[in-house]
Structure formats: structure tokens, C-alpha cells
Amino acid sequence: MTGPLLEVRELRVDFPTRHGALRALDGVSFDIAAGEILGIVGESGAGKSLTGAAIIGLLEPPGRVSGGQVLLEGQRIDDLPREAMRLVRGRRIGAIFQDPLTSLNPLHTIGHQLVETLRTHLPLDAARARERAVELLRQAGLPAPEARLAQYPHEFSGGMRQRVVIALALAAEPRLIIADEPTTALDVAVQAQIIRLLRGVTQAHGASVMLITHDMGVIAETCDRVAVMYAGRIVEIGPVDEVIHRPAHPYTAGLMAAVPTLDGELARLAQIAGALPDLDAIPPGCAFHPRCPKASPRCTEERPELALVQRTRAACWWPIVEGMPG
Amino acid sequence: MLPFILRRLAQAVLVMLVVGMGAFWLFQYVGDPVSNLVGQDATAAQRAQLHAELGLDKPVPVQFARFVGHALAGDFGISLRQGREVSALIAERLPATLELAVVAAFISVAAGVPLGVYAALRRRRWDAKAVMAVSLLGVSLPTFLVGIVLIEVFSVLLGWLPSFGRGATVQMGGWSTGLLTVDGWRHVLLPAVTLAIYQLALLMRLVRAEMLEALRSDYVKFARARGLPDRVVHFGHALRNALMPVLTISGLQLGSLIAFSVITETVFAWPGMGSLFIQAVQFPDVPVMAAYLCFIALVFVVINLVVDLLYAIVDPRLRPHGARTRGAP
Amino acid sequence: MTLRAPSTPERAAASPPRGPRWKRWWASDLRHEFVRSPTALIAAAIALLCVIGALLAPWLAPHDPSDLAHLDLADSHLPPAWMADGRATYPLGTDDQGRDMLSALLHGLRISLMVGLSSVALSVAIGVTTGLVAGFAGGVVDAALMRLSDVMLSFPPILIALLIDGVGRTIFPHARDLLAFGVLVLALTLTEWVRYARTVRGSTLVERHKDYVQAARLVGMRPWRLLRRHVLPNVLGPVLVLATIQVGQAIVTEATLSFLGIGVPPTTPSLGTLIRIGNDFLYAGEWWITVFPAAALVLVALSVNLLGDWLRDALNPRLR
Numbered sequence: 025m026t027g028p029l030l031e032v033r034e035l036r037v038d039f040p041t042r043h044g045a046l047r048a049l050d051g052v053s054f055d056i057a058a059g060e061i062l063g064i065v066g067e068s069g070a071g072k073s074l075t076g077a078a079i080i081g082l083l084e085p086p087g088r089v090s091g092g093q094v095l096l097e098g099q100r101i102d103d104l105p106r107e108a109m110r111l112v113r114g115r116r117i118g119a120i121f122q123d124p125l126t127s128l129n130p131l132h133t134i135g136h137q138l139v140e141t142l143r144t145h146l147p148l149d150a151a152r153a154r155e156r157a158v159e160l161l162r163q164a165g166l167p168a169p170e171a172r173l174a175q176y177p178h179e180f181s182g183g184m185r186q187r188v189v190i191a192l193a194l195a196a197e198p199r200l201i202i203a204d205e206p207t208t209a210l211d212v213a214v215q216a217q218i219i220r221l222l223r224g225v226t227q228a229h230g231a232s233v234m235l236i237t238h239d240m241g242v243i244a245e246t247c248d249r250v251a252v253m254y255a256g257r258i259v260e261i262g263p264v265d266e267v268i269h270r271p272a273h274p275y276t277a278g279l280m281a282a283v284p285t286l287d288g289e290l291a292r293l294a295q296i297a298g299a300l301p302d303l304d305a306i307p308p309g310c311a312f313h314p315r316c317p318k319a320s321p322r323c324t325e326e327r328p329e330l331a332l333v334q335r336t337r338a339a340c341w342w343p344i345v346e347g348m349p350g
Numbered sequence: 351m352l353p354f355i356l357r358r359l360a361q362a363v364l365v366m367l368v369v370g371m372g373a374f375w376l377f378q379y380v381g382d383p384v385s386n387l388v389g390q391d392a393t394a395a396q397r398a399q400l401h402a403e404l405g406l407d408k409p410v411p412v413q414f415a416r417f418v419g420h421a422l423a424g425d426f427g428i429s430l431r432q433g434r435e436v437s438a439l440i441a442e443r444l445p446a447t448l449e450l451a452v453v454a455a456f457i458s459v460a461a462g463v464p465l466g467v468y469a470a471l472r473r474r475r476w477d478a479k480a481v482m483a484v485s486l487l488g489v490s491l492p493t494f495l496v497g498i499v500l501i502e503v504f505s506v507l508l509g510w511l512p513s514f515g516r517g518a519t520v521q522m523g524g525w526s527t528g529l530l531t532v533d534g535w536r537h538v539l540l541p542a543v544t545l546a547i548y549q550l551a552l553l554m555r556l557v558r559a560e561m562l563e564a565l566r567s568d569y570v571k572f573a574r575a576r577g578l579p580d581r582v583v584h585f586g587h588a589l590r591n592a593l594m595p596v597l598t599i600s601g602l603q604l605g606s607l608i609a610f611s612v613i614t615e616t617v618f619a620w621p622g623m624g625s626l627f628i629q630a631v632q633f634p635d636v637p638v639m640a641a642y643l644c645f646i647a648l649v650f651v652v653i654n655l656v657v658d659l660l661y662a663i664v665d666p667r668l669r670p671h672g673a674r675t676r677g678a679p
Numbered sequence: 680m681t682l683r684a685p686s687t688p689e690r691a692a693a694s695p696p697r698g699p700r701w702k703r704w705w706a707s708d709l710r711h712e713f714v715r716s717p718t719a720l721i722a723a724a725i726a727l728l729c730v731i732g733a734l735l736a737p738w739l740a741p742h743d744p745s746d747l748a749h750l751d752l753a754d755s756h757l758p759p760a761w762m763a764d765g766r767a768t769y770p771l772g773t774d775d776q777g778r779d780m781l782s783a784l785l786h787g788l789r790i791s792l793m794v795g796l797s798s799v800a801l802s803v804a805i806g807v808t809t810g811l812v813a814g815f816a817g818g819v820v821d822a823a824l825m826r827l828s829d830v831m832l833s834f835p836p837i838l839i840a841l842l843i844d845g846v847g848r849t850i851f852p853h854a855r856d857l858l859a860f861g862v863l864v865l866a867l868t869l870t871e872w873v874r875y876a877r878t879v880r881g882s883t884l885v886e887r888h889k890d891y892v893q894a895a896r897l898v899g900m901r902p903w904r905l906l907r908r909h910v911l912p913n914v915l916g917p918v919l920v921l922a923t924i925q926v927g928q929a930i931v932t933e934a935t936l937s938f939l940g941i942g943v944p945p946t947t948p949s950l951g952t953l954i955r956i957g958n959d960f961l962y963a964g965e966w967w968i969t970v971f972p973a974a975a976l977v978l979v980a981l982s983v984n985l986l987g988d989w990l991r992d993a994l995n996p997r998l999r
Contacts, residue, residue: 080575082571082574082575110574110577110579110580111577112577113574113575113576113577114575114576114577114578115577118575118576119572119575119576121568121571121572121575123568126567126568126569127568127569127571127572128569128572129569129573129587129590129591130569130591130665130666130667131590131591131594131665131666132586132587132590140578140582140586141576141577141578144576144577144578144579144582145577176666176667178666178667189572192572192576193575193576195576196576196577365830368830376846486981486984486985486988487981489984490927490931490977490980490981490984491977491980492931492934492935492938492951492976492980493935494934494935494938494939494954495954495973495976495977498954498958498961498969498973502961506961506962606835609834609835609837609838610835610837612837612838612841612939613837613935613939616939627841628841628939628941630845631841631842631844631845631848631941632939632940632941634845634846634848634849636849639842639845639846643842646834646838650834
């Protein structure tokens with residue numbers, strides 16, 4: 025396939041309030057190639073989940089997409105009518121949310137939920153749908169999948185539920201999966217398994233993943249590329265290895281420094297002074313400048329765009345360049 | 351499941367005992383218990399004899415035991431006002447009230463649930479908002495006023511429906527039913543609608559609120575994210591879950607209807623237990639009040655029990671299941 | 680974080696202005712939504728009108744309906760002033776005893792509101808106190824309260840009110856007016872206080888386990904002060920919503936009891952009593968004796984319910 029699977033261009037999301045519109049996403053642009061796993065990382069409130077919601081058209085009102093384009097396999101999907109967008113969801117783009125317990129309807133067996141998803145998108149009769157459901161559960165690593173079909177969500181543990189959720193998201197064989205904090209609600213021991221499952225299963229299906237998380241460890245282990253978000257904008261994007269070890273944006277550098285390591289010295293965790301700005305008080309120019317040790321007058325006036333710095337793209341007037349001081 | 355049932359049964363018995371104590375206090379200490387038992391026309395000798403028989407000088411627990419014993423046998427003494435056995439009065443009037451309550455319950459559910467669902471799904475449309483406004487009116491209007499208005503419009507001005515009594519009833523064993531004749535139905539319609547309006551409005555608002563709540567839930571979001579069509583999301587998922595609490599409320603509504611019938615029966619001169627109770631309060635007729643109290647308590651307790659059981663059957667989370675599959679994540 | 684609206688817009692939009700409390704309230708979202716909502720404004724206006732009319736009844740009413748000496752039977756059964764046979768001195772007509780309907784209406788409204796408001800005030804006082812105590816004390820007290828409230832809540836208030844009324848009549852067969860009032864208000868109060876107790880108890884339980892409460896107790900802060908300063912403000916919102924709705928219900932319940940003849944004593948007729956009297960004359964075509972009190976009753980109940988409804992939606996953070 026030529027060209028990227030997903031293209032997001034200058035996406036803007038507004039929340040109208042009686043004080044004026046709050047811009048939650050301000051010109052977000054990135055691509056996802058076929059078979060690639062892109063991580064979206066940032067603090068809570070940076071706009072990661074909103075990006076995912078906006079792409080599949082599930083923004084909660086009063087939030088609305090106020091600008092930009094989203095293209096899936098070269099075709100625009102941000103301006104589709106409701107029914108057409110519904111057909112995209114599940115069939116071409118799947119989604120996984122944070123809490124597997126509340127994502128599953130407690131009153132329906134998981135067999136019912138699997139079959140209804142399958143038969144919505146694929147021309148299967150009931151028997152064939154059941155067979156596929158069993159196969160999906162098996163791929164998701166659930167032992168004795170036939171017996172599972174008749175069980176209810178509350179009869180599963182957290183990790184198993186998330187496996188079911190992954191199976192449901194992959195049921196109609198979408199090309200892209202948006203996974204929003206898929207491991208945050210799980211036990212630490214289970215997290216690694218689920219992440220490995222996600223990676224394995226999507227590779228087996230040939231699907232790309234947009235992995236939204238605040239956990240750098242997950243990013244490091246799973247993703248091919250990563251985008252760092254701050255205050256509704258992408259401040260750095262590039263291959264995972266580069267971004268983590270040779271960050272160009274001061275914010276990214278701060279994030280990496282704040283991650284505790286086993287082999288580091290026992291000292292205070294490095295913090296980035298300050299906090300994410302409120303949406304009605306986003307600083308002009310570069311949104312990070314109040315907290316940035318390298319801020320200059322230019323940073324307070326002109327907003328930097330993503331530009332190539334060595335091997336990553338960063339939105340900064342004074343990016344950190346290896347081999348140069350400062 | 352069994353321990354659950356047993357526990358609820360024990361609770362029920364406890365509540366009935368407490369209510370029984372209240373009724374006992376009413377019967378023995380409010381007013382004259384001897385009159386309560388033999389009516390006002392007894393002679394002095396009869397009274398004295400009964401006084402000794404009743405053991406009114408015996409300790410209270412013994413008297414209470416006697417009371418309970420009589421109550422379980424259905425003996426609540428003699429109505430002060432009518433001079434007849436209370437149990438006979440109640441048995442006579444029970445069918446009228448029950449039929450009225452059942453018809454009203456049917457009306458309120460059959461109209462309330464669909465309207466509530468509609469108001470939730472089409473919440474921005476003007477007719478949905480109008481429906482909610484009307485429901486607020488329904489909750490604010492006193493039942494007796496609704497009855498008066500309905501009588502005025504349909505009975506007096508239009509002359510379509512009768513305004514009092516049960517009409518032609520058919521006797522089936524100990525039960526007199528008005529639902530087997532057209533005349534009976536004509537008579538039950540206005541009172542049933544009057545009785546149903548408050549509950550209907552309440553139910554409608556509840557269903558709408560629960561639907562809206564369900565539509566905001568994560569499983570609905572995930573269902574949408576999977577591309578399920580609106581019909582499936584709204585009815586297969588949201589409504590299915592919204593109906594759970596509605597089930598409880600509907601069950602309790604039946605009890606409420608039986609209680610509220612006091613007003614409707616008075617306005618429509620419906621010969622049921624409600625009007626009997628009102629007359630007892632006006633008189634005041636203590637044995638009837640005590641008996642009514644016990645009866646209503648019984649009705650509520652039974653309904654609560656049934657609803658709890660129903661809930662356990664319908665909600666899979668409350669059912670005991672076999673091998674739980676915890677362990678391997 | 681799920682695919683939901685971020686918490687930041689809500690947090691961000693609420694940059695409250697500094698200044699005295701009233702100023703903050705004036706600029707608050709609540710007041711803003713209030714003046715922008717036509718239903719809330721109209722409902723509040725109607726309710727206020729009724730309250731003022733009721734309060735000033737003795738001065739506003741052209742006649743004194745309880746003054747038996749001045750009733751003229753010759754003036755009875757008169758229709759409202761704008762109809763033929765009507766007279767200007769009796770703007771809304773008279774009843775079977777020559778009582779001026781407008782005056783009777785105003786006084787009846789007064790009685791209805793008095794009973795409704797006092798029973799709710801009493802319920803709130805009893806309920807909130809009990810809830811605070813139960814939530815804070817915990818243990819047996821709390822459990823007993825919960826059982827009791829379970830039982831009481833499942834009974835419709837009208838039945839409880841009827842029972843208490845009936846018992847009152849038996850115990851005090853020749854009750855004087857004040858006593859009858861007392862029984863009525865008591866009956867209404869006993870059915871309503873439970874809801875407040877439950878709500879407050881719930882909030883108290885939640886607050887009690889919070890760290891700052893534990894810390895304050897360690898320092899020796901007295902429990903009452905704790906409750907008053909910390910728990911009470913959190914609970915005021917739901918209590919207010921409940922109280923507003925309950926006023927409407929209390930008024931309707933009182934009207935029902937009076938209609939059935941077992942509410943307020945006949946010498947001080949409330950709206951319910953007036954409707955009962957009027958009911959007998961509906962068939963004779965004398966509609967004004969019923970319609971005006973009924974309209975007043977519906978207006979009051981409706982406006983109060985509207986207000987309570989609006990208040991509940993406005994105070995519900997999740998519906999913003």
C-alpha cells in the first residue's frame with residue numbers, strides 16, 4: 025500500500041463555553057504507516073485521548089472538531105455523515121478503552137457481544153460467527169474459549185477482560201487500532217502480558233496501532249515511533265529510540281529525566297517545574313515557555329512548528345542538539 | 351441463592367412483627383379494645399366477660415401473642431362503625447382495590463416506559479421536551495384533582511363514562527370481578543387513569559433518567575466504537591441496562607398504587623379497601639385501621655420480596671455461578 | 680483516561696473572581712444559568728408571587744373569610760365579577776355561605792403554604808441532625824436508622840399521614856384547632872424527614888473517613904464543629920433540591936388530606952378544603968368555587984416542582 029494508513033493534518037478541537045471556545049487540540053498533525061505502532065505520550069490533560077476520540081468521531085459534545093483533516097487510506101473521514109462514520113468504526117478503525125470492566129455490558133454474555141460485533145460488519149451466519157468468536161478468543165490467549173462464550177464479564181479477571189476487549193476490537197479486522205490507556209487499569213504483572221498480546225495480535229492481523237498512554241515504559245517496549253503531546257499540541261515526534269535517548273525538545277528531555285531508573289543513583293526525581301496550563305490560559309507562542317529553562321523572547325511570541333532536528337522532529341526554537349552545549 | 355431467600359424471608363417476618371406491634375398498640379391502647387372486639391352494642395355483662403377473657407390484666411407480651419394469634423387467623427375484631435367483622439369487610443372489598451390497582455399499573459407501565467425511552471432518545475426535539483413538561487404536571491397535580499377534572503370532563507360534560515361505582519360485576523367464587531363485563535370496564539377506566547397518572551409521570555421521568563445515564567456509560571461508548579448500529583446500541587445495550595432499576599420501581603409502584611387508591615376510591619365512590627380506610631380514619635374506627643395497616647404492610651413486604659427475587663434472576667451479576675474463572679490472567 | 684471530555688475545560692472555566700461571598704455567587708455558573716433559563720425564572724416568579732400573596736393575605740384580602748359575623752347568606756352563590764349576576768365587591772364570586780372566594784383563596788393559600796413550609800422546615804431540621812449523628816456515630820445507631828428509614832421510605836407518605844391523623848383523632852377526640860394543626864404538621868414531618876437523614880448520613884460517612892477529619896479529631900476538634908464546618912456545606916446542595924421538591928409534595932399531601940376532610944380544621948380552610956366544598960357545587964354549574972382554589976394549588980405545586988427540578992439539574996455536575 026502506498027502512502028500512510030492514517031494522516032492527521034492540523035486537527036483542531038474546541039469546547040465552546042460561555043467564556044468563549046477552549047481549544048483543546050491545536051493543530052495536531054502526524055501520520056501512521058501500515059503495520060506501525062505509534063505511541064502518543066504526555067501528561068494527563070495534554071489531549072491524547074481527545075485525539076483518539078476525534079479520529080473515530082466519538083467526541084463528547086459540546087466538544088467538536090473545528091478544523092483540520094483526518095484521512096484513512098487516502099480518504100477523508102472527518103467529514104463523513106453519521107452512518108458512513110459508523111461503518112468505519114469497528115470495521116476499519118477499532119478502539120480499546122481504559123477500563124475493561126465498564127467497557128463490557130454486564131448483562132450480555134461475551135459470546136453475544138462478540139457475535140453482534142461480527143455480524144454487524146461481516147456477512148456471517150450465527151454458526152460461523154460463533155466459530156470466529158471462538159477463534160478470536162483463542163488468539164487473545166484465553167484458555168477454553170468455547171466455554172467462555174456463555175460467560176458474563178464479571179466472571180473474568182481484569183486481565184482476561186482486557187483480552188476480551190482486544191478480541192472485540194479486532195473482530196472485524198480493522199486496519200488501525202486506537203488503544204487508549206489499555207493497561208492503566210490493570211495490575212502491573214498483567215500489564216506486560218496485555219501489551220505483548222496487543223503487539224503480537226496486531227502484527228498477526230497486519231494492523232497499525234495508535235497507543236495512547238502516559239507510561240513511558242510501555243512506549244519504550246512496544247512502539248516504533250512516538251509523539252509527545254503538550255497542551256493540545258505535538259511537541260516532538262520521531263523513532264522511539266531517538267526520542268527517548270536523544271530528545272530534542274526540552275519538555276521531552278524533562279519527561280525522560282523524570283523517569284526513575286533501576287541503575288540510576290538514589291537521588292530526588294527530577295521534576296519539571298510548574299504544571300500543564302489551563303485550557304483558558306495557554307501561553308502565547310510556545311506553550312511550554314513558562315516552564316522551559318531555555319526560554320527566549322522569541323518563544324513567548326512565535327509558536328514553533330515541528331521541524332527536523334537530527335533524527336526527530338521537534339517544535340522548538342532552541343532544540344537540544346547532540347554535540348552542542350545547552 | 352437459598353441463603354439469600356432465607357435472609358430476605360427473615361427480614362420480612364421481622365418487619366411484619368414490627369408492624370404488628372404498631373397495630374397491636376393501635377388496637378389495645380388507642381380507644382377501647384373491648385369495643386374494638388365486640389362492637390359498641392355489647393351489654394355491660396358481655397363487656398365484663400370479654401374483659402376477663404381478653405386478659406387485659408395479663409402482661410403485655412401475652413396480650414401481644416394473643417393479638418398475633420388472632421391476626422394470623424384473620425380475626426381483627428369488629429368494625430366500630432359498621433358492626434361487622436373486619437375480616438369480612440376486607441375480604442369483600444379486596445377485589446375492587448386489587449383490580450383497580452392492576453389496571454392502573456398496566457396503564458402506567460404501558461405508557462410510561464415507551465414515553466420515557468422516547469424522551470431520552472430524542473431529547474432535543476420539541477415533542478420530547480413537551481412530554482417531559484407534561485410529566486412534571488403529572489407529578490405536581492394532586493390525584494383528587496385529576497379525578498375531579500376527569501369526572502367533570504368525561505362524565506358530566508361528555509357523558510361518555512360513569513363517575514362512580516364498579517358497575518356490573520361477576521362473582522367467581524369468593525372474588526367479584528368487574529373485568530369480565532363491558533360495563534365493568536367502563537367503570538374502572540376513569541379511576542384507573544386517575545390513579546395511574548402520578549405513577550406514569552414518575553415512571554416516565556425515571557426511565558428517561560436511567561436511559562440517559564446508560565447512554566453515557568462506557569459500554570455504550572465501546573459499542574459505538576465497534577460500529578454497532580444505533581438501534582442495537584439504544585435498545586440492546588442502553589435500554590436493557592436502564593430497565594434494571596425500573597423493574598424495582600415498577601414493582602414498588604404496585605404497592606404504591608394500592609396505597610394511593612384511598613384517594614381515588616373516595617373521589618369515584620369505588621367500593622374498595624381504600625375508601626374503607628378513609629371512612630375508618632374519619633370515624634375513627636380503630637380495628638379497621640389496625641387491620642388495614644397490617645394488610646398494607648403485608649402487601650409491601652411481599653412485593654419487596656418478589657422484586658428482590660426478580661432482580662436476582664434478571665441480573666447475572668447476582669446469580670451464583672459455577673466455576674469462576676479467576677486465576678490465569 | 681477514557682475518550683471523554685477532559686476535566687480541564689471544567690476546571691479551567693471556573694476561575695472564580697475574588698471578593699465577598701455574594702459577589703462570587705453572583706458571578707457563579709448557578710446564577711448565570713438561573714437568569715438564562717426561562718423556566719426557572721417563571722417558576723421562581725410564580726412561587727414568589729404566591730408566597731407574597733399568602734404572607735400578605737390578611738391585608739390583601741378584601742374580606743375576612745373567617746369572620747362569621749359578617750357573612751351574608753344573601754350574598755352566597757355569586758359568580759365572579761365579570762359574569763352576569765357578579766358583583767365587584769366579590770371579584771371571584773362567593774361560595775354557599777357567602778364567603779368571598781378571593782379572600783378565601785388568599786387565606787387558604789396562606790394555610791397551605793404555612794403547613795407545607797413548616798413541615799419541610801421541621802423535617803429538614805430533624806432529618807439533617809439525625810443524619811449527621813447517625814453518620815458520625817456509626818455502629819448500632821446508624822444501622823437502626825437505616826432499617827427504620829428503609830421501612831418508612833417504602834410506605835407512601837399519604838398513608839402514614841392518614842394513620843397518624845386517625846390515631847390523633849382517636850386520642851384527642853375533641854381536638855382544638857391548634858392541636859389539629861399540630862397533628863397535621865407532625866404527620867407530614869414524620870413522612871419526610873427520612874430522606875434528609877439518609878442523604879446527610881451518606882455524606883457524613885464519606886467525609887468522616889477523609890484524612891482531614893481524622894487529623895482534626897486527633898487535634899481534638901469537637902465533632903459538632905467538624906460537622907458544621909465541613910460536612911454541612913457539602914450536603915446543602917442535595918438537601919436544598921430535596922426540600923424544594925418536598926414543599927410541593929407537602930402542599931399536595933395537605934391538600935389531599937383536607938379534601939378528604941381530615942386535614943386542617945374546617946374553620947381555617949386550606950386550598951384542599953375549598954376544593955372539597957366546591958366539589959359539591961360543581962354539578963350545579965358553580966365552577967368558581969372549585970376552579971380558583973384548584974388553579975392556585977396547581978400553580979404553587981407546579982412552580983415549586985419546576986424550581987426543584989431545575990435546581991437538581993443545575994447542581995448536578997455531570998449534566999453540565
